[in-house]
Amino acid sequence: CDMKRIKSDIAKKNFEKCYLLYGGESFLRDLYVKRLKNAVAGGSFSEMNTDVFNGAVDINRIIDASETIPFMSDKRLLIIKDSGLFKAGRKNDSERIAEMIENLPESTCVVFSEEEADKRLRLFKAVVKCGYAALCAAPQGNELYIWAEKMLSKNKIKMDRAQTMFFFKTVGYSMENAAAELNKLISYKGPDTVVENADIEKVCVKAMEAHIFDLVEAIGKRETDKAVKIYRNLIALKEQPIGILAMIARQFRLMIEAAGLTNSGKSQKEVCELMGQKDFVVKMALSQSHNFTPDTLKAAFKDCLNTDYGIKSGMLQDETAVEILIVKYSG
Secondary structure, three states: OOOHHHHHHHHHOOOOOEEEEEOOOHHHHHHHHHHHHHHHHOOOOOHHHEEEEEOOOOHHHHHHHHOOOOOOOOOEEEEEEOOOOOOOOOHHHHHHHHHHHHOOOOOEEEEEEEOOOOOOOHHHHHHHHHOEEEEOOOOOHHHHHHHHHHHHHOOOEEOOHHHHHHHHHHHOOOHHHHHHHHHHHHHHHOOOEEOOHHHHHHHOOOOHHHHHHHHHHHHHOOOHHHHHHHHHHHHHOOOOHHHHHHHHHHHHHHHHHHHHHHHOOOOHHHHHHHHOOOHHHHHHHHHHHOOOOHHHHHHHHHHHHHHHHHHHOOOOOHHHHHHHHHHHHHO
């Protein structure tokens, strides 16, 4: 998310009439909504001058709030979350809110937080004209690693890059989840310490994606016992066999796509764009694809689909069928 503009507005106490924070990284959207709330309406009468609307609420309530004069403050703040007004389905409501934005009183500031936003809509254009729209996408690669390392360093804890990479491989790449796991490390380690892999293994909860990565890695390296153990541990954690199978199939599909595009001469950046995947996902897929021949990858992916069909049609018993597939390709 490009926060320079918003950070500048907060520092100068010079706010736009409206802001739109949009994109799939809810952690960042929530963080910036909180910062704007504290800056715009953080005075003694904060609660009286802040209205929060969650979901598809009656827009008449929003319009009424936008026209209300702030109490003992320069600004009244409206926070509108997950309204769906920026995508198809609420055309009339979206048009009315666009009109509201175009005619906002100087004393009102509106902050939208939406997962999706269609730039073609009048409302999106109204926000851009009268305020600022920022795409909140999770940082990737080095930016993500630096964010995690800074979070720890603020608490006088050091984490070297090798451990940072191991941390994200373990907990997954959701910022919200990563922040929660970093807080666990902060509590566990305390100041003036250094994070080791063993600390991460002891304190942090392994993400499902990390388990699947380890499982497919074991299959590729022909480590049948290890692959079956990981699978049975996932079953013990109450994961559904059909769900595990879907994630194994996804990993095989990613390997096929990443290897195919790379072999055709595409750069890693181009591969990421063409696949619509983040850089670390592509890196992992390419790394694992070297453990299989192209034909084996295709056969394994096809077997995943056939196993899925067999389970759903009642011809195969789910838990056993997935284990047989794991044994077949790790043997």
